[in-house]
Amino acid sequence: MVTLAHYLVLSALVFALGLFAVLTRRNGVAVLMGIELMLNAANINLVAFNKYAAPGAMQGQVFALVVITLAACEAAVGLALVLAAYRSLETIYLDEINLMKW
Amino acid sequence: MTGEAIAFYVLAAITLASGVVVVRSPNIVHSAVALIPAFLGVTGVYILLGAEFVAGIQVLIYAGAITVLILFVIMLTEGGTGLRLRQVNEQETIGAMVAGVIAALLVVGITRTGWHAGMGALPAYTPGAIGQSFLGPNLLVFEGTSIVLLVSLIGAIIIARKEE
Numbered sequence: 001m002v003t004l005a006h007y008l009v010l011s012a013l014v015f016a017l018g019l020f021a022v023l024t025r026r027n028g029v030a031v032l033m034g035i036e037l038m039l040n041a042a043n044i045n046l047v048a049f050n051k052y053a054a055p056g057a058m059q060g061q062v063f064a065l066v067v068i069t070l071a072a073c074e075a076a077v078g079l080a081l082v083l084a085a086y087r088s089l090e091t092i093y094l095d096e097i098n099l100m101k102w
Numbered sequence: 103m104t105g106e107a108i109a110f111y112v113l114a115a116i117t118l119a120s121g122v123v124v125v126r127s128p129n130i131v132h133s134a135v136a137l138i139p140a141f142l143g144v145t146g147v148y149i150l151l152g153a154e155f156v157a158g159i160q161v162l163i164y165a166g167a168i169t170v171l172i173l174f175v176i177m178l179t180e181g182g183t184g185l186r187l188r189q190v191n192e193q194e195t196i197g198a199m200v201a202g203v204i205a206a207l208l209v210v211g212i213t214r215t216g217w218h219a220g221m222g223a224l225p226a227y228t229p230g231a232i233g234q235s236f237l238g239p240n241l242l243v244f245e246g247t248s249i250v251l252l253v254s255l256i257g258a259i260i261i262a263r264k265e266e
Contacts (some may be wrong), residue, residue, distance in 0.1 A: 001104065001107065009209050009212055014117060015208070016201040017121040017122065019200070020197055020198060020201035023196075026187075027130055029130065029172055032172065033137055040140070040144050044147055044148075047151045051224060052217065055222045056221065056222025056223070059240075061156050062240055064156050065156060065159060069163075069250075069251065071168070073251060076171065077261065079171055080259075080262035082179065084262055091180075092180065093187070094191075
């Protein structure tokens with residue numbers, strides 16, 4: 001029997017993995033991958049609550065779709081920023097990017 | 103153990119194992135490719151939860167588009183794998199502690215809470231219900247999302263283009 005708590009625990013573990021990547025990775029692209037994992041964890045929560053807490057309403061799945069769309073936007077803009085930083089500073093390692101202006 | 107439980111544990115194992123590869127691999131290309139099984143495991147979880155439309159969108163956008171975008175940027179910067187460079191910063195220990203403590207707190211909180219089941223049932227065919235919802239009560243969300251998509255598209259082009 002799979003209950004709501006099973007899905008929430010899975011989501012918490014995926015979120016912790018993504019947080020670990022965001023905190024420890026030096027490469028800007030790897031940090032973005034961690035953010036994608038965290039957004040996926042949030043989506044698992046939304047869809048699981050939709051099934052177990054409010055099956056009559058579709059709000060959880062609708063909001064998960066909105067989050068997926070915004071994650072795509074965030075990935076596009078974030079990767080564009082990484083490319084722009086690489087073009088100016090020749091590095092995408094976040095601890096070496098220390099300029100606000102050049 | 104029911105079939106649903108077996109499917110859940112297999113999908114959770116796939117997701118978490120490839121998530122660990124994403125987070126820990128010293129080769130950034132391996133990390134990006136390991137994102138694909140992680141996203142497909144989450145897709146399986148969506149199907150278990152009766153959200154087949156969200157599962158389809160997940161495959162199209164995450165496993166398809168976002169992974170390819172990430173691989174493109176890896177290839178366009180530093181020429182590949184970054185194997186000779188240190189991939190983690192000096193916060194590794196404290197970062198692991200923070201992530202571990204947050205995961206432990208969440209798991210304890212989730213397992214000690216009594217979750218009440220809601221009333222009603224999922225519609226048999228969720229794509230239709232989602233379409234009705236997007237063109238009915240959630241129309242403003244739909245329009246707002248399309249504006250955000252347009253703005254981020256223009257912003258990405260302006261940020262990434264070569265300056266004259």
